[in-house]
Amino acid sequence: MVDAILDVAGLPKPDDAAGRAAQAREAVLTKPLRALGRLEELTAHLCAWQGRHPPIMDKVEIHVFAGRHGVTAQNISAFPASVTDQMVVNFQQGGAAINQLAAAAGAGLTVHDPFVGHATRDWTEEEAMDPASFRAAVDAGRAAVGDGVDLIAIGEMGIGNTTTAAALCAALFGGGGLEWSGAGTGLSPDGVRHKAKVIERALARHKGRLRDPVEILRILGGFELAAMAGCILEARRRRVPVVLDGFVVGAAAAVLFRLAPDAIAHCLAGHVSAEHAHRGLLARMGLVPILDLDMRLGEASGAALAISVIRAAMACHLGMATFAEAGVAGKL
Numbered sequence: 001m002v003d004a005i006l007d008v009a010g011l012p013k014p015d016d017a018a019g020r021a022a023q024a025r026e027a028v029l030t031k032p033l034r035a036l037g038r039l040e041e042l043t044a045h046l047c048a049w050q051g052r053h054p055p056i057m058d059k060v061e062i063h064v065f066a067g068r069h070g071v072t073a074q075n076i077s078a079f080p081a082s083v084t085d086q087m088v089v090n091f092q093q094g095g096a097a098i099n100q101l102a103a104a105a106g107a108g109l110t111v112h113d114p115f116v117g118h119a120t121r122d123w124t125e126e127e128a129m130d131p132a133s134f135r136a137a138v139d140a141g142r143a144a145v146g147d148g149v150d151l152i153a154i155g156e157m158g159i160g161n162t163t164t165a166a167a168l169c170a171a172l173f174g175g176g177g178l179e180w181s182g183a184g185t186g187l188s189p190d191g192v193r194h195k196a197k198v199i200e201r202a203l204a205r206h207k208g209r210l211r212d213p214v215e216i217l218r219i220l221g222g223f224e225l226a227a228m229a230g231c232i233l234e235a236r237r238r239r240v241p242v243v244l245d246g247f248v249v250g251a252a253a254a255v256l257f258r259l260a261p262d263a264i265a266h267c268l269a270g271h272v273s274a275e276h277a278h279r280g281l282l283a284r285m286g287l288v289p290i291l292d293l294d295m296r297l298g299e300a301s302g303a304a305l306a307i308s309v310i311r312a313a314m315a316c317h318l319g320m321a322t323f324a325e326a327g328v329a330g331k332l
Helices: 002-006 017-028 038-050 069-075 084-092 097-105 131-143 162-174 176-181 189-205 213-220 224-238 247-259 278-285 301-319
Strands: 060-068 108-112 151-157 242-243 268-269
Touching: 002 097, 002 131, 002 213, 002 224, 002 242, 002 247, 017 038, 017 176, 017 247, 038 162, 038 301, 060 097, 060 278, 060 301, 069 162, 069 189, 084 189, 097 108, 097 162, 097 301, 108 242, 131 213, 131 224, 131 242, 151 176, 151 224, 151 247, 151 278, 162 189, 176 189, 189 278, 224 242, 242 247, 247 268
Parallel strands: 060 108, 060 151, 151 242, 242 268
Antiparallel strands: none
């Protein structure tokens, strides 16, 4: 059954003892309690999901998933569909923003493109994926999670995928096409309205079949979105914390969230993008972004920057002296 492809039953829970150990150390470091704000929360999150204190960030990986979308035939992007192939080559040659940001963050970068030469069907006319290709996409995402990984960041590349993400969110949460449609790669206001109408057409066409989140992903999704959902879920099963990038990655996570809100408890929102609906999507899922830099590039660019913040949080947690060690008087 398609429902079993993304099975959220029996997921591991956080290690509360490791999280408490992080909080206990924060309480005796040479600073007022909670003076480092969310940096302290990030370290505790890392400990709880890695299941250890102190946390480790020796092996950090960024995974970018590429996908091609049949819905681009509906003229919903400011760039031609061929840009997906061209940007994958750019990633492989080291010429994209994410290549530079991954190196700066001390993270390995892998670009996954398991469906080279194949696009999903145009979901305004038919289902985006048949059950076999859907399962293959999810499995590709699961296979991306290797052994011994301390933290994973997830991003994407795919012309047309903000439209696909918006359609998914409209089906998952309601609200209609216009609520979830943004400029994507740079659409004009008229282009955004057209995008919303395309989404509404698809919602009407598939009405009555968009009740189960997994089926919604299969019918309205993309290969890279299915793979990202699989990657997020496999990371959870292996107790690897995940940093999500922008709106499209958030839509993949939202499928799991709608299956069980706790299914993405191991995830952090790397940033809130400038894409119209991302902030609202994060709020619905209870995720507070680490960064807000008005970015809308995708590629895991915001998530890569967030890795550097998480590294800074861990450096303070491990490197600072305690009051006793420094001979500093604590709070009276």
